[in-house]
Amino acid sequence: MNWTGISAIWMFEMTRFFRSIAQSLISPVLSTSLYFVVFGTAIGSRIQQIEEVSYGAFIVPGLIMLTVLQQSIQNAGFGIYFPKFIGTIYEVLTAPISSLEIVIGYVGAAAAKAIMIGIIILITSFFFVDIQIAHPVFMVAFLVLTAVTFSLLGFVLGIWAQNFEQLNLVPLLVVTPLVFLGGSFYSVSMLPPFWQNVSFFNPVLYLVSGFRWSFFGTSDVPIVASLIAVMIFAGICLGIVWWIFKTGYRLKS
Amino acid sequence: MPTIVEIKDLKKSYDGGFEALKSVSLDIEEGEILALLGPNGAGKTTLISTICGLVSPTSGTITVGGHDVIQDYRAARRMIGMVPQEIHLEPFTRVGDAVAFTRGLFGMRRDDAIVDGILSDLSLLDKKDSRTFALSGGMKRRVLIAKALSHEPRVLFLDEPTAGVDVELRRDMWALVEKLRASGVTIILTTHYIEEAEAIADRIGVINNGELLLVEDKAALMARLGKKELKIHLRDPITTIPSGLEAYDLILTDDGDALVYTYDTKGERTGITALLSALQSAGAQLADISTHQSSLEDIFVGIVKDKS
Numbered sequence: 001m002n003w004t005g006i007s008a009i010w011m012f013e014m015t016r017f018f019r020s021i022a023q024s025l026i027s028p029v030l031s032t033s034l035y036f037v038v039f040g041t042a043i044g045s046r047i048q049q050i051e052e053v054s055y056g057a058f059i060v061p062g063l064i065m066l067t068v069l070q071q072s073i074q075n076a077g078f079g080i081y082f083p084k085f086i087g088t089i090y091e092v093l094t095a096p097i098s099s100l101e102i103v104i105g106y107v108g109a110a111a112a113k114a115i116m117i118g119i120i121i122l123i124t125s126f127f128f129v130d131i132q133i134a135h136p137v138f139m140v141a142f143l144v145l146t147a148v149t150f151s152l153l154g155f156v157l158g159i160w161a162q163n164f165e166q167l168n169l170v171p172l173l174v175v176t177p178l179v180f181l182g183g184s185f186y187s188v189s190m191l192p193p194f195w196q197n198v199s200f201f202n203p204v205l206y207l208v209s210g211f212r213w214s215f216f217g218t219s220d221v222p223i224v225a226s227l228i229a230v231m232i233f234a235g236i237c238l239g240i241v242w243w244i245f246k247t248g249y250r251l252k253s
Numbered sequence: 254m255p256t257i258v259e260i261k262d263l264k265k266s267y268d269g270g271f272e273a274l275k276s277v278s279l280d281i282e283e284g285e286i287l288a289l290l291g292p293n294g295a296g297k298t299t300l301i302s303t304i305c306g307l308v309s310p311t312s313g314t315i316t317v318g319g320h321d322v323i324q325d326y327r328a329a330r331r332m333i334g335m336v337p338q339e340i341h342l343e344p345f346t347r348v349g350d351a352v353a354f355t356r357g358l359f360g361m362r363r364d365d366a367i368v369d370g371i372l373s374d375l376s377l378l379d380k381k382d383s384r385t386f387a388l389s390g391g392m393k394r395r396v397l398i399a400k401a402l403s404h405e406p407r408v409l410f411l412d413e414p415t416a417g418v419d420v421e422l423r424r425d426m427w428a429l430v431e432k433l434r435a436s437g438v439t440i441i442l443t444t445h446y447i448e449e450a451e452a453i454a455d456r457i458g459v460i461n462n463g464e465l466l467l468v469e470d471k472a473a474l475m476a477r478l479g480k481k482e483l484k485i486h487l488r489d490p491i492t493t494i495p496s497g498l499e500a501y502d503l504i505l506t507d508d509g510d511a512l513v514y515t516y517d518t519k520g521e522r523t524g525i526t527a528l529l530s531a532l533q534s535a536g537a538q539l540a541d542i543s544t545h546q547s548s549l550e551d552i553f554v555g556i557v558k559d560k561s
């Protein structure tokens with residue numbers, strides 16, 4: 001393994017992140033705070049408790065997942081799209097570094113950024129609501145798995161995209177609806193039966209549900225189902241990435 | 254000298270079926286400077302990109318230092334540095350970091366002394382902390398060279414290193430190439446400038462339409478194809494070639510004030526001495542004489558024309 005190469009990519013990406021640390025952090029922290037103010041405090045005070053959890057606390061896991069998902073996709077997508085776009089990818093492709101190592105470097109950096117932002121949102125939420133984490137180990141595991149899986153997805157997107165519009169469109173058109181309809185801000189048990197059934201096809205539901213379970217010990221779907229769903233999704237993304245490098249899809253001619 | 258890069262029957266068809274390389278075979282010797290000459294679209298960049306791993310070959314094999322560039326890509330690539338034709342740099346990275354990054358990619362520990370040494374060889378040391386977007390075009394190109402040298406490669410590919418570079422910088426570049434060669438690096442460069450190949454290469458390969466038309470020692474190429482012309486300027490113009498000079502195949506210039514004699518520099522006899530004494534016997538008054546050697550340009554134009 002070319003560990004030095006992996007860490008070179010990882011450090012390069014993290015440097016990019018820290019170069020614009022203010023932008024990277026202000027936007028998620030600000031929007032999360034707004035969610036807390038509006039949903040948690042203003043509206044939430046009029047909403048009854050969901051599964052014995054105050055609404056303000058109930059949305060914390062969903063908000064973290066929402067942001068971690070978006071950040072993972074965005075960071076990883078941009079991280080690989082940008083060198084492709086400006087041509088600096090030639091360096092990586094001519095270096096003695098394997099596809100797996102390239103993915104570890106880029107996806108690892110994107111996931112690390114997303115996890116950092118997720119943790120910062122969690123810390124922010126302590127200022128607004130009173131929450132306890134019932135299963136911290138599972139919480140961390142879910143956070144890491146989600147960040148890695150969606151960074152893989154973002155990586156695939158970044159390779160597939162041929163312009164900035166495409167790069168932004170998929171997160172906007174696909175991911176945001178999935179997240180909002182994935183029970184981030186409500187329990188699926190509150191939906192009519194038809195939409196409940198539809199929701200079970202949404203992979204994000206399993207993530208949010210599992211993540212929420214690690215906080216409150218209650219969930220929409222069994223924790224095992226959540227874990228299996230994340231693994232399957234991660235497996236699919238890994239498969240696509242493997243295929244991309246095997247065929248050189250949109251990387252080599 | 255031992256072969257360091259071995260290319261056998263290399264073919265490349267791009268998606269859509271365009272054949273950019275048609276069975277190219279080439280042995281590059283360790284320590285030489287090989288110039289690849291060819292017009293736009295000849296396949297120079299494709300050839301380099303295939304060796305370096307940017308383009309997958311359709312068929313054929315390439316080894317670098319005995320390592321297959323696909324099966325044993327790590328060992329092969331560790332020996333290779335490549336400077337692309339276009340300038341590709343991350344704009345916000347500092348020059349020193351950009352060079353250190355490439356070194357890291359190649360699996361080598363960070364070593365500031367080596368990076369500084371390379372930057373100073375390329376007169377970039379004072380730009381070490383500048384972001385690359387703030388550099389001039391020539392400086393950016395040198396940063397690319399610095400990156401390509403960061404892992405101390407044995408073989409360096411320079412794809413049109415002097416395109417869009419001023420005369421002074423071009424001379425600096427040639428001096429650098431010479432210096433690198435002296436340190437044992439094998440250098441393959443592509444160029445449109447025949448004078449460049451003539452000035453720095455040991456061997457010259459000519460590519461056109463995806464075919465390697467020839468690869469030859471520069472000197473041998475010049476000798477084989479290089480005819481020399483002797484121009485004899487006369488004091489008084491004449492209308493016909495004086496008798497007794499028929500054996501020399503002379504050509505009288507249009508205005509009649511000069512005779513042109515073509516000879517082979519590598520021939521057993523040039524015949525110049527005999528010609529001059531024959532001229533004296535014929536009573537010609539010489540004003541001046543000059544010689545002209547056909548340049549690589551003439552040779553190159555000749556080859557491309559012959560083969561197409």
Ligand SMILES: Nc1ncnc2c1ncn2[C@@H]1O[C@H](COP(=O)(O)OP(=O)(O)OP(=O)(O)O)[C@@H](O)[C@H]1O
Pocket residue numbers: 253267268271273291292293294295296297298299300338
């Ligand atoms: N990615 C690609 N897809 C399809 N055709 C390509 C691709 N890259 C190059 N070609 C074609 O292959 C041929 C050789 O291109 P190449 O870039 O190797 O030429 P070159 O000798 O480097 O030219 P130049 O001196 O202009 O740089 C050209 O006809 C070009 O159009």
Ligand SMILES: [Mg+2]
Pocket residue numbers: 297298299338412
């Ligand atoms: Mg080219």
